[in-house]
Amino acid sequence: MIAIDWGTTSLRAFRLDAEGRVLETRRSATGVLACAGRFEEVLAHEIDGWDDPLILMSGMIGSRQGWHEVPYVECPAGLGEIAAAMTPIEAASLPDRRIWIAPGMTVKSRDGLRDVMRGEETQVCGLLGDFGAGRHLVCLPGTHSKHVDIVDGRIERFHTAMTGEVFDILCRHSILGRLMEPGAHDPEAFSAGVDDAQRRDDLLAQLFAVRTKGLFGDLPASGLSSYLSGLLIGHELNDLPQAFDSLHLVAADQLLMLYERALIRRGHHARSHADFAAAKGLHALAACRNLPSQ
Amino acid sequence: MIAIDWGTTSLRAFRLDAEGRVLETRRSATGVLACAGRFEEVLAHEIDGWDDPLILMSGMIGSRQGWHEVPYVECPAGLGEIAAAMTPIEAASLPDRRIWIAPGMTVKSRDGLRDVMRGEETQVCGLLGDFGAGRHLVCLPGTHSKHVDIVDGRIERFHTAMTGEVFDILCRHSILGRLMEPGAHDPEAFSAGVDDAQRRDDLLAQLFAVRTKGLFGDLPASGLSSYLSGLLIGHELNDLPQAFDSLHLVAADQLLMLYERALIRRGHHARSHADFAAAKGLHALAACRNLPSQ
Numbered sequence: 001m002i003a004i005d006w007g008t009t010s011l012r013a014f015r016l017d018a019e020g021r022v023l024e025t026r027r028s029a030t031g032v033l034a035c036a037g038r039f040e041e042v043l044a045h046e047i048d049g050w051d052d053p054l055i056l057m058s059g060m061i062g063s064r065q066g067w068h069e070v071p072y073v074e075c076p077a078g079l080g081e082i083a084a085a086m087t088p089i090e091a092a093s094l095p096d097r098r099i100w101i102a103p104g105m106t107v108k109s110r111d112g113l114r115d116v117m118r119g120e121e122t123q124v125c126g127l128l129g130d131f132g133a134g135r136h137l138v139c140l141p142g143t144h145s146k147h148v149d150i151v152d153g154r155i156e157r158f159h160t161a162m163t164g165e166v167f168d169i170l171c172r173h174s175i176l177g178r179l180m181e182p183g184a185h186d187p188e189a190f191s192a193g194v195d196d197a198q199r200r201d202d203l204l205a206q207l208f209a210v211r212t213k214g215l216f217g218d219l220p221a222s223g224l225s226s227y228l229s230g231l232l233i234g235h236e237l238n239d240l241p242q243a244f245d246s247l248h249l250v251a252a253d254q255l256l257m258l259y260e261r262a263l264i265r266r267g268h269h270a271r272s273h274a275d276f277a278a279a280k281g282l283h284a285l286a287a288c289r290n291l292p293s294q
Numbered sequence: 295m296i297a298i299d300w301g302t303t304s305l306r307a308f309r310l311d312a313e314g315r316v317l318e319t320r321r322s323a324t325g326v327l328a329c330a331g332r333f334e335e336v337l338a339h340e341i342d343g344w345d346d347p348l349i350l351m352s353g354m355i356g357s358r359q360g361w362h363e364v365p366y367v368e369c370p371a372g373l374g375e376i377a378a379a380m381t382p383i384e385a386a387s388l389p390d391r392r393i394w395i396a397p398g399m400t401v402k403s404r405d406g407l408r409d410v411m412r413g414e415e416t417q418v419c420g421l422l423g424d425f426g427a428g429r430h431l432v433c434l435p436g437t438h439s440k441h442v443d444i445v446d447g448r449i450e451r452f453h454t455a456m457t458g459e460v461f462d463i464l465c466r467h468s469i470l471g472r473l474m475e476p477g478a479h480d481p482e483a484f485s486a487g488v489d490d491a492q493r494r495d496d497l498l499a500q501l502f503a504v505r506t507k508g509l510f511g512d513l514p515a516s517g518l519s520s521y522l523s524g525l526l527i528g529h530e531l532n533d534l535p536q537a538f539d540s541l542h543l544v545a546a547d548q549l550l551m552l553y554e555r556a557l558i559r560r561g562h563h564a565r566s567h568a569d570f571a572a573a574k575g576l577h578a579l580a581a582c583r584n585l586p587s588q
Contacts, residue, residue: 111490111493111494113490113500113503113506113507114503114506114507114509114510114512115502115503115506116506116509144469144502159496159499159502160499160502161496161498161499161502162468162498162499162501162502163498165468165469166464166468166498166501169463169464169467169468170460170463172467173463173466173467174456174459174460174463175459196405196407199405200405201495201532202453202455202529202532202533203497203498203529204455204456204457204460204497204526204529204530205453205454205455205456205530205533206407207456207460208409208438208453208454208455208456209407209408209409212407212408212409212410213407213408215408215410216408218408232498235496235497235498236498236499238495238496239496239499
């Protein structure tokens with residue numbers, strides 16, 4: 001089968017064997033925003049030469065801005081509910097393919113705030129089979145980091161932290177960026193940020209300290225972005241619950257390394273998962289729904 | 295005398311009588327950044343027609359990027375120490391004037407973080423005479439909000455929250471801004487933000503809720519920026535200490551109104567001070583230093 005993780009700014013295609021092992025991968029910048037509505041054409045191009053009849057897709061391709069809007073599944077939900085909500089779509093130019101889009105998920109927190117995800121729930125589906133009973137946390141760092149709380153094999157709740165986007169706009173558009181000099185990752189400055197985030201919860205005040213640390217030479221200008229990164233990731237990790245049975249990270253290499261370091265600093269050991277989780281998740285959903293891969 | 299509040303992006307000039315009453319005010323956009331080093335020329339232009347010999351200035355004009363760098367005074371300090379640190383400067387084209395620049399202030403918090411201000415300490419100096427013994431808080435909202443803690447008539451400590459700047463860049467550059475529609479201030483959405491900020495301390499997660507409130511219609515698109523404003527101001531106010539004798543606000547009209555509302559929502563009553571505090575402060579510093587105004 002073919003598994004496609006189709007996000008806002010990129011698309012990744014995986015060709016899988018019957019057991020869900022990744023045979024081949026492709027990546028392109030034709031995310032939902034870049035497609036200008038020509039999803040069928042882009043898909044045909046991306047899978048050119050792969051003749052597998054079954055195609056499963058997840059991510060923003062199932063949003064209102066995507067190919068076909070697939071409603072959110074409400075928490076708590078397990079593999080069964082998510083698989084049941086998958087929606088088949090027609091593609092006239094690809095008549096010999098069966099194409100499905102996975103749903104996103106939504107949750108209403110105790111204080112009434114709504115949260116949503118699209119794509120990350122599928123990555124988590126790729127891990128659910130490995131978890132036994134108990135409480136397991138999956139952290140998916142990124143522009144909008146997701147923390148997913150799994151209880152007895154079902155996604156119980158989740159929340160989003162705008163860590164990556166806030167880091168990016170502070171570096172590019174705020175007074176903090178003006179003092180920063182490009183440099184290699186500075187592990188010491190990063191750790192100092194992670195530690196400072198644990199000491200206090202007044203993020204708006206701590207951000208200004210990035211500036212004063214630069215002004216007073218407490219940190220070299222080349223270490224300021226690592227410090228800010230540590231500070232923001234540290235604040236995100238302040239929300240980790242006290243007790244759980246295992247903690248998992250799903251991210252690409254560079255983010256994975258940062259979050260591993262931050263978690264070790266906080267005394268946690270996380271298991272890191274390669275970035276193939278979406279492919280594994282889509283394979284699990286196909287199997288759950290008994291979709292024949294031929 | 296002439297009092298000048300010369301900041302990064304604007305300049306305000308006040309002509310005062312011997313008792314420090316404001317006789318006349320002028321405002322221009324020739325902040326430190328816009329002067330391109332031609333401070334003497336800009337000053338001569340701004341005070342054209344005012345023949346008072348004594349000129350006192352505060353704000354970024356005393357920074358490294360300003361006319362002449364005046365070192366920071368360390369906390370705790372009162373009117374006496376701040377007045378003693380004022381520095382006279384020469385202006386060849388204004389030979390009959392005596393020109394002084396007030397210092398900024400710096401503080402090192404318990405956890406070793408440095409903070410700085412330039413200009414706000416002078417505004418606080420304008421209020422010190424009204425305070426008796428005890429603990430008084432002055433909040434100066436803005437791009438970088440300052441909270442100044444006054445104990446027995448001296449500035450004991452302060453900290454900065456990047457509230458205004460973070461609001462601005464989130465509206466202009468983040469995904470949150472994309473859902474926002476221009477509209478009048480929405481008091482209900484603002485209050486909801488102030489309340490939500492008190493309930494939780496995970497700001498990075500709460501920011502994402504601005505988006506989901508828009509997506510799910512919990513707030514109208516025209517109320518999202520008021521909600522975000524309430525959320526950020528609410529987080530800033532989470533840092534207010536439990537016990538103090540009085541609370542004061544110094545800001546221009548629109549910010550004053552927002553902070554008054556947020557403080558009332560939190561059960562505080564703040565005394566609001568007109569934006570002339572800088573003029574009053576420079577007059578107090580001149581009197582403390584016994585500078586003759588003729």
